[in-house]
Amino acid sequence: MRAKRLGLAAVLAFVMAPITAASQSGPDAAQVTSQRMAAPDAAANQANWMSYGRSYDEQRFSPLAQINDRTVSRLGLAWYADLDTYHGIESTPLVVDGVLYNVSAFNIVTAYDGRTGKPLWTYDPKVDRQWSRLACCGAGTRGIAAWDGKIYIATLDGRLIAVDARTGQPVWSVKTFENDHAYSITGAPRVFDGKVVIGNSGADYGVRGFVAAWDAQTGKKLWKFYTVPGNPANGPDGEASDSAMKIAMPSWHGEWWKYGGGGTAWDSLVYDPKLNLVYIGTGNGSPLSWHFRSADKGDNLFLCSIVAVNADTGKYVWHYQMVPEDDWDFTCTQPMMLADLRIKGQTRQVIMQAPKNGFFYVLDRKTGKLISARSYVPQMWASHVDMKTGRPVFYPDVHLTTSPKRMTPSLLAAHSWTPMSFNPKTGLVYFAAMEQSIIYARQRDEDFKFVPFRINAGYDYVGVTPEWAAQRKKLQAEADAMEKGYLLAWNPVTQSEAWRVPYPTPGSGGTLATAGNLVFQGTIEKTFAAYAADTGKKLWAMPVDNVPVSGAVTYSIDGEQYVAVNAGWTGSIVAALNRIPGGFRVSPARLLVFKLDARGVSLPPMPPPTALARPPMLRASEDQVREGAKYFNETCSRCHGEQAHGGVKDLRWMTPQTHAQFLDIVLGGVRAQQGMASFKDLLTKEQAERIHDYLIARANEDWAEDAVKR
Template sequence: MRFGKAAVMGMLALMLSPSASAGDEPPSQPPALPAHVTSARMSAPDAPGNAGSWMSHGRSYDEQRYSPLTQINDRTVGRLGLAWYDDLATYRGVQATPLVIDGIIYNASAFNIVTAYDGRTGRKLWTHDPQVERQWARLACCGPSTRGIAAWKGRIYIAALDGRLIALDAKTGKPVWTVQTFDRAYPYSITGAPRVFDGKVVIGHGGADYGVRGFVSAFDAETGRRLWKFYTVPGNPADGPDGEASDSAMKIARPTWHGQWWKYGGGGTAWDSFAYDPRLNLVYIGTGNGSPLSWHFRSEGKGDNLFLCSIVAVDADSGAYKWHYQMVPEEDWDFTCTQPMMLADLRIGGKSRQVIMQAPKNGFFYVLDRRTGALISAEKFVSGNWASHVDPKTGRPVLYPGVHLTTTPQRITPSLLAAHSWHPWSFSPKTGLVYFPAMEQSIVYARQRDADFRFVPFRNNAGYDYAGATPENAALRRKLQAEADAMEKGYLLAWDPVKQREAWRVPYSLPGSGGTLATAGNLVFQGTIEKTFAAYRADDGRKLWEMPVDNVAIGGPVTYEIDGVQYVAVNVGWGGSIVAGLSKIPGGFRVSPARLLVFRLDASGVALPPLPPPTALPRPPFLRASEEEVRLGAQLYGETCARCHGENARGGLKDLRYMTSETHAQFLDIVLKGTRAAQGMAGFSDVLSKAQAEAIHAFLIARGNEDWQDDAARK
């Protein structure tokens, strides 16, 4: 950790005095406990005693990620400097939005390690490591990251990767209670941030790719007692009702499924986004893709498959179903609708409308009535070739002919890599614009032949053909993939949700930039794929300030105020996006260790250490495997490895095409025995045989030999 001279001179311990009463107080009254978040405070986030804090994942219940602070504004932001930082001791992706409550930062790193800091100086107050077993990293899409934590009445809540919901004493960091939220016999995981809505901790789970049935649970924030459970897809009809809050909803969902989907889990996991309207007493759930991903194998190519890729509204107290809106009926393309949701009151057609907004993977920006779920409008924010438009009368997408997957490869835009993924977005009431990272990416899809599909629990059971089952299909895949690689684009997009059109954009060299923060100072902050942290004018997109940070800040920035001084904080740590073009960057895409960075006006004297020197690109071994073995390895890689290491072995957490000779020699031990589990690479001996691991190794050697000559020349 490093401190500026002014910070060192001003370092003082925070006075944390517990109170006997945990009841709500008026919004302006000083806090009685550290992390003393209450219903009263969350109902008035801009009140004088609250405006300087960031008390929830999206700052307020509406998830707008907008701050009323103005000391850092479009006239002063050029004076921004680094006040202090902390190394997070990992190269893994760090996706968390920090919380800042009454001058204390609570931050989460990989494997759910949480640290509390003095927000002025960076002095560590405590750290809690929940000791998540490293094997859970392979059950979480894109690595062992977390998108955040929650706070309520003196406690910090961790939703751990392995399913534990842990309440910590905010003063000491010591556990108060722990509950297990899912059955560990199934490949669930948690990467999303928990939310506390009026004393109820709400959390969902991931794992649809590996074969689970999605659900969301609410727990009493004081005791950890489970209050309700809502399943997002139906189970085996022969088992009868679940006896849960979702029973009435399953009567609606069950007729939209066919075959024996329950054997594969069904999916629909709510792995990230929630919102809450205290006036309507509704919790909004964003749901994910099916299990398997292929509609053909999941549901015999029949039915809408509710509630996949939907927003579902439930009663906050009971979890009872209220309404739903499905963005992607007949889901076949991994178009999750777990992306951030946002509440706002907008004037549309001359009337004030209570709306919920979402810009999910599929490339459409949706505005719904949040009381009823009725569609108000939906328009494309990126180009796409899966649906022409959304029918305003039915609310259904109008699919292009032939877009459902067959055994013949086709290029689909957007892809499962997402037009907009989990990366946080923000809204400015001053400009009326929503700000988020948009991506234009294609992917080559084909489903497996019926004879080739095998469901294996704890493996990515897409039902997709990743290699090309015939030489003709393999050649077509290569041609289409070259087209997909050439079209990659990424930009910061400012979108008008009333007019449903783009206001402005800031283009970047590649997709993969991070979440955004909007402030009343007419600013939008974002971490960029160019490894900078930048500030733009919120009204016109003009860049006003930028600082190289040697990494990508992919999570959500926050701003806070202590003793009249405004700060901006963000985690930098690359991960959670798959970008094929990274392999073309001269010198390679190198990053620093993940860090928490904190900025303020006129800060000076603190500098980040230089990047370590680059290593030479190792020459891959010569390929000695047969074409049949390489093709098998490609399929197994797609099912087992691609979610972390990138489609076609490019753009993931680590480029496996260019392993060192030592790594090649240790490959089977790493993959099967988990000899690098401490670094997050768990063993796969329970789902892969030695022969299958050798086939994956052969595929990676083949990929390295295909690309090494061109990539080495660029380096």
Template sequence: MLTPDAPANIANWMSHGRNWGEDRFSPLAQINDGNVGQLGLAWFDDLATMRGVQATPLVVDGVLYNESIYNIVTAYNAATGERLWTYDPQVGAEWARLACCGPSSRGIAAWEGKIYIAALDGRLIAVDAATGQEVWTVQTFDRAEAYSITGAPRVYDGKVVIGNGGADYGVRGFVAAYDAATGERLWKFYTVPGNPANGPDGEASDSAMQIALPTWHGEWWRYGGGGTAWDAFAYDPQLNLVYIGTGNGTPHMWHFRSDGQGDNLFLCSIVAVNATSGEYVWHYQMVPEEDWDYTCTQPMITADLEIGGRTRQVIMQAPKNGFFYVIDRATGELLSAQNYVSVNTWASHIDRATGRPVLMPGAHNTTTPHLMSPSWLAAHTWHPMAYSPLTGLVYFSAQEQGDVYARAEDGEFTYVHHRSNSGQQRRNQPELRARLMEQARAEEKGYLLAWNPVTQSEAWRVPYRVPGSGGVLATAGNLVVQGTIDKTLAIYAADTGRKLWEMDIDQAPVAGAITYLVDGVQYIAINAGWGGSPVYNLGPFQTSTAKLLVFRLGASGVTLPPPPPPSSVPRPPFLTATEDMVARGRELYGENCARCHGPNAVGGMKDLRWMTAETRAAFADIVLRGTLADRGMIGFAGQLSEADANAIHAFLIARANEDYADASAHP
């Protein structure tokens, strides 16, 4: 099979980032800055879910393959939208709760007549691309552990590479490669060390663990350590290197995880391994002493750039911590790093001599609440970014969202399997917390950023009312395509940022768009289903069901169904619970609910401040017994008690009363 970006494959989109370097740049230019105003909706498919749909579709020889929630994959005629087959791996609904961030997936892979699905429950599945019939399946992790998979698998020269998530819940991260033809495991690379008393693992990562082990302290292995590689990969076939972006630590608080000592390799790093053997080649750690739920699992792009009068083979990343990194992809040498958002609560700069961030005073977490920006909400999250070799610019969604951090007192942290294990204290000094959260909300920003990686400077930006806009696509037609938090699909000029076209689609896509050619006609396709990071100032946010949307020049006659009628903000009940009960509910909400429903109960996929009276009456049944399981809200009876559910409900009533006056003025 030819490489995904070979000239013979110009009409296709055969890999997650189009090519193995993940630049998400298409050489197609039939749709361009001169005619994009003629773009219209060619066809769509209603995915019949209100959950976020995050996948990048693939197109191979006129067939579009798409993945919805719970890893359901459908093949379509890419020109007409006719469904050809659907494969449902029957992922259990309980995985919506057992995975940190819901049952979405970021995509699938294709290779030599097969489509590869990395299921939420850990199965790696190969299906026949022509029929959707299962060819082979392997289980990639022990289901008794708190792993899950939401990232897209990649196929590099016949090897399927996949990581996993679960660091928040307490696992030891690893990446594995499988034979694309048979499913045989080829190698396994752990990203953090295990219990040193157990000796070497007998895996490809053994030499790397000798480097990592001295940077850990205490009994981190009791909590897994984290470092899961849940999304970002790239590959250089000439160097025969696979690049792995790793995640945050478990627990989040460095004090509990590693006795507040050591860099904790390879948390929040790029690790390069030999594609054939999986053995360690080099690493670069962006966030030593990881203490803030920062991850370096954001997209990575390889490119050849003219820097300092010579061509450098680089890999680029804009991770959560707010710095844009340009690294030599052959050696791991840091070439440059510059902040692309305000980072003045974390680090002043990156020391070029050591490659380490120079932390601001007070950056590490103590028992006193403080505001961190960037926060776990990310300066740039998983949303795909793109690089255009024509403009020399990298395009991505950037955001400024702080959050309040404080670690628990010694003796207060208790590890709970299959539950977020942050080690944070979420209820002390409420007056200070309220002031800090007010500041965070006032400073919240979101924008599309065009960044020059050679000069490490901003070229242009498109500001949005709030964060939450999605991934991007760049094309040779001088276009940048992005779904926006304003519930539109927008297209900008890649060189200047001038808006060229926009359509109201009643959804805020977070996935990245693709483009492809069928019978000489260029199309643009995107999954539109909002489920990104919470947004403080979004307010009540109602959308239509998620849809796969496909556009072409001159298309007409296809219209989206009307949006549902707007709903008003219901008046919350009076608060009767004690302050202690509300405080307990705040803590339980932060550990169990905030990932989907937003920090401090603001934003998220369902804003729980504004529940109806009927929902409030059924709150315990919903939370504990899963009466809304068909909508993805699985019961938490195994983790929460009736008293816990009541405390969470009390906290939500308190939050609703605090915000009702302002919210009701803006239905």
């Protein structure tokens, strides 16, 4: 074989060997500079993937074309590396001058020889496994950054670490936040002009969002921009955002600062070197419910917005808010990209985004003025965006009440964090679109209680009457039945669909576009596939026993082109997956690397399936089950699914051994190394028992139907 399986043992053996990493990766490893990033398509640079979105515009388009619509059928697996985890892998690798740098769960970074897959070094920042529960959605990260001989890691627990790209040894480390609030970092840092910029996560748990810039050589803080106001009684923060907070403050009401306010920038950041602007995509509010967050009043700036700040100072320049009065967890942190488009006979410098809410936006990136907005999926919250005001026109009665209603898109998104790409040759943007609904209702005032480090939505997941519960069940059946997922090719100039590729369910991954007229995507069918960029025709697909949800990259070494992608299912909450015969099973996560005419490398077989165990007899009362549903949805649902459907692990189908260990797992942390840290600081023994009661009840409700299908 020309490549082989590279597991944890191989990595450790190499790290312990006397051969130095410097001799493997060379004296000029990861020499990413402003000059190189300014010319990503130059002959000396086009073979690389030097930043999260490849270039500053984050278009995820490569000029490499050796692998193209005529040759892609010859693609084969060149090498792969086991990542030794079942955690979701959302990260985009970097490739600089023949070395591939990859980051796995809990921010473990490995450098590989990009040609052979030989590991050069591994750096483990030793993130405490409890952060898999303190972060909204698991232990994943979306990437790392490279600059001037260093690799930058933004860890789940809030450290920004620079390591030597030759050796993997740490150079400096700073804390970007204190751990007295439920902050975490899941997004990829960006580096430009000697600055490292990173946001954070945690709005669901009650924090105040911010973005900060750090000196890439020393780790010194350069500027900080808060995305929502703090307590008015405390006065200005003394940060770059002070002038912006004067704009934002009047749009808030009540005592939001007690709950954090939210607005975390947990993913998308884009830099425009010509305009010297950093664009920040901001998230949802804290609490999610507008009623509890802001007393049903005000736009709540800068939630669900794009905010442009000066790259040198962090000072506010402009903003555009997609979702004022956000009541539905419509974050606007999804990928943004820059492009120059010919619109109505004029070349416009634009920024584009397809956020959760189902509209595709094109803005003037110098001024923030709306150029166009159009729905790319059916949705139920706004009829259109008013071009004069730039505001969405809400449907009647769209805000939440204490009665259940079905809403699409759901908080799971019309398009989530998965990267999108743009091909300037076709003029099309490619991304994973989803049609999903969720059942919303807000809690009664007397039932809402803010608890730090717990999801504080203000949503009622249970209901106060049996009739409410029955109505919710009926609406949930409607939501499950309408699920759809597809690869969508969208024309941002005409704001229209060019083509789509339907999938059995939502849940497919990010996209990569190339000059070879190709679009690559990991699919919910557990394949890695290539499509013709102009027509959507499937040209090649390989079964990989997992869903490559992350963004793929392509690079070249000595004139030979490669395509690399991380395959590791994140447990997206997709109801229809539970209807798959035998269940939806995946292999452990892997980094997969392909090239033309590769032979002799194959993936190991999937582990054998396990039988669907009959659930225990339900012995709890109805009141206990309802109480457990409340605690489950406040504490567990983001990883384990609404109504306990799917997620990272479907807890309806626990084995007898897991049932017996339930309290030891939830409170004792006996599976912390597998990512299930102890919740003893958030849950009492009685509350954990009620959650167990609820899961047993859900299993008994669904077991007979699911067991037949398996």
